[in-house]
Amino acid sequence: MAGSTMLARLEQLAGLALIVTVLADVFLNVLYARAGIAIISRPLAHGVRAVFVGVGRLFPTHRPRILSFCGPAIVVALLFTWVAGLTIGSAMVLQPALGTALRTFGEPIGHGFATALYVAAGLISSAGAGGLSPHTTAYNLFFAFDSFLGISVMTLAITYLMQLYAALQARDELALKVELMTGQTGDAARLVAGLGPDGRFETGYAILAEIAAELSRVKEAHHLYPVLFYFRFPQALYELSRFTLVLLDAVALIRAGLEPRAAGWLQRSAGLEHLERGGLVLIETLHRVYLRDEGEGPEEPAPEEVAAWRRRFGRGLAVLREAGCPVRRDLARAGDAYVRLRNQWNDPLLRLGGAIGHEPAEIDAALHDPQPLRDKPEPTAPLIH
Structure with missing residues (x-):
């Protein structure tokens, strides 16, 4: 008898611990809202991502479409885990009291865990306790607590979903804006040329400052809603790594490629500094949260990679020169500066792009396409996703 009582108490303590763990994860995700500190959601998201990546490898032709379901699946798994954890934890607290402190009027009641789950699910969903009534003060309080808990978590979950998808829309809008400003090429040189046609960057500076502000909002959105990182579409143009690379490449072209005497004010401007540092902080945050288990990459690029960067820089300068932008003449020193900036x-x-299934050529189209962009027909690729 004493042994069964001890087991019942241990079961209830384990149930309470499970409830506290779930509540802590909800608090850290929804209310505290800082990336990289959640208890359940981070390993859960990594596990779901690993499943989708594995399935994508089995069906390579459908891999982009398969991986596009990863983000929504993580959200569903997270919400289900929260509700299931609260329900199972409550059932573990309630089961030892079935038939004693928890009774029905005139009808027999089962004592199994399935009955406890049924009662707990009714309390969490506020659908009632299935005819059971508590007969002690402690269980009266627990019934009230469980009902309040269920309403609170469901309300927070709905709010979280609304804010998450609003943040996703804002990120997609920035991605589409950057893509269209490159002429749907993914080439930062086209963006810079459009900001300063004939070398006049006065109007383009306001656009650059606006993009920098939007990038900062995207960074904070990923800090507030870490699961946002796993949302991706089959089209690479919406990928976070792609538009961040285009923006930082634009900064590198402005700093290393433009003539300081004509564009020095732009190179020293707060807007350009904001854009560059915003991109670097975003990378640091995402790398710390999502790739911290994979270690750091190489500190120095390989010689063949440096050579590819220099070729890309040369093509970018050609685009800028054709647009009438003032470019530097000392190409060797300018190329060295570009390589240093790009290596960051x-x-x-x-x-980061590879972590959710994008190839390097999708992330950096300008680097991996040797054909000069000015010789290409205008792209007509659809943007529908």
């Missing part, structure tokens, strides 16, 4: 963000951005 190239590898982590490609690794």
